[in-house]
Amino acid sequence: MNKNVFRNLSYGVYIVSSWDNGRPTGCTANSAMQITSSPATVAVSINHDNYTNGCIKDTGRFAVSILSEKSDPLIIGTFGFYSGKDKDKFADVDYKIVGNMPVVSDSCGYIVCEVIDTMETDTHTVFLGKVTDGDVNGSDTPMTYAYYHNVVKGKSPKNAPTYIEE
Numbered sequence: 030m031n032k033n034v035f036r037n038l039s040y041g042v043y044i045v046s047s048w049d050n051g052r053p054t055g056c057t058a059n060s061a062m063q064i065t066s067s068p069a070t071v072a073v074s075i076n077h078d079n080y081t082n083g084c085i086k087d088t089g090r091f092a093v094s095i096l097s098e099k100s101d102p103l104i105i106g107t108f109g110f111y112s113g114k115d116k117d118k119f120a121d122v123d124y125k126i127v128g129n130m131p132v133v134s135d136s137c138g139y140i141v142c143e144v145i146d147t148m149e150t151d152t153h154t155v156f157l158g159k160v161t162d163g164d165v166n167g168s169d170t171p172m173t174y175a176y177y178h179n180v181v182k183g184k185s186p187k188n189a190p191t192y193i194e195e
């Protein structure tokens with residue numbers, strides 16, 4: 030199998046957030062997709078070892094902040110290369126609370142979800158979320174995963190579903 034074929038699938042770059050006993054937390058994710066339009070449902074795939082996974086399971090809720098090409102790449106690093114277990118990620122990143130969920134201010138939109146189903150793979154949980162809130166923030170172009178790799182020159186760690194060993 031030529032794993033490079035997966036690089037031809039298109040994604041965005043998102044912060045998937047939730048609550049950790051009243052403290053906001055979350056992780057960078059490319060794996061968000063809309064599943065249905067009415068009622069609107071969205072799915073994300075989160076590694077079992079990610080702290081965010083347990084927080085979503087405990088609260089039954091998650092939010093997706095959609096990063097734009099103008100979003101600070103440091104946000105991707107903070108949320109994608111550290112664990113909320115050891116770091117208060119939202120301490121250095123502006124956020125607002127909408128629909129009772131923390132969302133990153135420096136984003137071009139957000140979607141708030143209530144978990145309605147999960148599917149376990151060997152490494153990741155796929156959370157299916159019913160959308161309870163969402164809005165567009167400005168008119169900046171959403172960042173694609175290809176833009177993150179080709180323009181920002183960013184990397185993806187092992188826990189990303191799209192990880193390819195160099």
Ligand SMILES: Cc1cc2nc3c(=O)[nH]c(=O)nc-3n(C[C@H](O)[C@H](O)[C@H](O)COP(=O)(O)O)c2cc1C
Nearest residue numbers: 056057058059060075076079080081109112113188
């Ligand atoms: C560009 C990018 C995309 C990522 N996509 C995902 C993803 O879709 N699912 C996932 O579980 N981890 C993904 N990750 C990895 C997590 O963000 C990373 O393991 C993070 O440190 C987990 O934080 P946590 O332990 O606080 O949950 C991605 C990381 C980057 C940088």
